[in-house]
Amino acid sequence: MKLIKQLFGLFLCFAWTDGVSAQVDYPRIVNSDSEPNNWLTYNGSYKSQRFSLLEQIDRNNIGDLELKWVLQNQVYGPWQSNPIVVDGIMYITERPNTVIAIDAATGRVFWKFVHTPDERAKVCCGANNRGVAILGDKLYMGTLDARLIAVDRINGKLLWDIAVGDVELGYSVTMAPLAIKDKILVGVGGGELGIRGYVAAYDAESGAEIWKTFTIPGPGEPNHDSWEGDDWKHGGAPVWITGSFDATQNLTFWGVGNPGPDWNAGQRPGDNLYSDSVIALDVDTGELKWFFQFTPNDGYDYDAVQVPVLADLEWHGTPKKVMLWANRNGYFYVLDRITGECLLGKAYVSVNWASGLTDECRPIPTPQPDGMPTYPGNQGATNWYPPSYSPRTGLFYFSAWEDYATIYYSEDQEYEPGRAFLGGGFSVLAPVPDAPTIGIGRTNPINNWTNEVGHASLKALDPITGEEVWEFEQFDVSDSGMLTTASDLLITGGREGYFHVLDARNGELLYYKNLGGQIVMAPVTFMVNSSQYLSIISGNGLFTYGLRD
């Protein structure tokens, strides 16, 4: 019996090695367009467009979609992870810090790697992990206790495990790392715990730190004077969503989160750079090449942690390398990604914290009186949910929250190491006194808050004008990201548990299915054995669909 097992193991080893023989080296990731069968990074490619060149599933056969397999989550809580798929193998993370390798065609689990975070780990908003990065034969995961871990992608064995930040001081990693060249880039969370944020690059082989760029400049560095006194030491500015990379410019772009304490802007006078900004770094040195701040001296928790979506557009007659950005603060921006210049800024929902933007896209603040609602509310007009840009339709798609407002209050707070550093609080504007309101996630199958507290609007914007071309409304709000395909499908979800397939050109609803649990990630698509699949996580299940055989 033992011999048979060994022989079978040997057979599996060969069979499998054959399947995954090719290493995922850097040229493969740079040229991910040439292998649309795979989903190689958190955002699908360095451009982060979440646009797939696959077109087997289209509007004509969408009615033939059928469920192929379901993977049941083994832990409780919103499942925000985003799978990557390489040559028929899917890699996904499960709360808090488990990596799972799965046969992408059948859902069979090959192995699990479990990291148990240090019990001192603190996160503001749930034990989230959003996925892994792949490079060569290794997978990389950031952890709640602020570590970066490399595991062997064939057998799930630990290769190395290094500290990215001090768990005692509230540092954590919830994002999927990004592999560029021979480095693994990762940022730190902890914006509600008085950290000082940074992006760091580690040697993919050894885990040795190569560079570390703080998102708050220290004494003597440019823009340090955007803070007063010692505020910079605990000013937050976390980085908790995966960035993008432009190989032609050697620049990597990262969204930076809120300054701390969150809701007392008066306690930290100044612009508080580079909180609520996008930063462009030289990928080899980490040197800051440019920045653009969306919300100076933010008192509303308007993290700029959206995914930097890179596109090459014909900009009023001139080809331009741009970055598309629907920000949590309610404005949509187009930036020149070589210089950081703001080309366009336009509100996409009702906004009352600012009356508009200057020519340089700096907001003109209009703080609301005490006790009055601020639009958009605390979770923002959008948030970390990944958008999509389709080069075919030329439209930019994202989940927005409309008619959602918050009443903020602020109070002075002293920094204490490792403790929540919030400087106040907020309540969501309710239509009548004591009515239920929207929370960070959905735990109730009955929507007793209703669309009057806020609701989702999937927006399709023309980036050249910033105008909405069409929208698709949902009754509840949505934290789901977007996926577009070369067959002009737009696939997304929402808290109600539906996954919706729309015509990306005009928003026509082509297909919907209720999967029973909130969808708080972005769907991905891939191909195995000449069949295209769609994977989407709803509640505690990862559902994979394909066309009927």
Place this chain on the structure above:
Amino acid sequence: MGLYYMYHFGLQMSDKRSSAFPYIALISAVLVLSKVNLQAQELGDHQYTSESIQLGLGIYNRECALCHGIQGNLIDNIDLRRGKFRFAASDDDLRNIILEGRAEGRMPAFNLKAAELNGVIAFIRAGFDPDGTAIRIGDPGRGKTLFEGKGECSSCHRVNGKGPRMAPDLSEIGITRTAANLQLNLIDPAAVMLPINRPVRIVTLSEETIVGRRLNEDTYTVQILDSEERLRSLVKAELVSYDISDRPSKAPTTLDSGEVADVIAYLLTLVGRENRP
């Protein structure tokens, strides 16, 4: 029936819905903010005056704080500020306990003037907030009688398995609402009706008209309890019209302020079968 927000659905799901509701929600939300303050002034003898609460603060600190503490929680199983008592439910109960004493003299009898007594009760009912509002809490027994009789509450509301289902079940209302919210519900129901409970009027493609109470809703469907007390789940794409009223089907109560205080007292005892002491 009152005003309706009009949502109309075309035959094609891709048709954009009426965009009226966001604005209505916005306007009503802002109105509510100012309305609540106005109502607090208009509620008159339903609640204690702020002068009475201020007077009570002084009396409490002089006579009560020594044993009960500044926060009102130094005696086991009693938290005056949060309305947790050993022997009292109504304001009259509190009055009697203060005048007569309790627990074999460990709570002595106090000889307070009527205004002082009122003040201490007002201060307790205001949650120890001298700037707060204090709702009168009457007698739960009388309240139950009013609920089932003159007040006509039980002709629509169900409690502990008894009564119709047309209006929300109140079996646990005492733990989900404050006294102030219950009072407003009785006096001005339109101001506090939860949006999910709004009455709906629906016409289906098969020309059926359905009237009922909304229970749940999502992007594609709505679940209601119809006028025959049947659960109905409807697909919005199959509706000709779907109208939601901003007016509850009940009118403001005609009970007087003492009777309202009694009904509030009764409602506060409704804590669900599993939560009963």
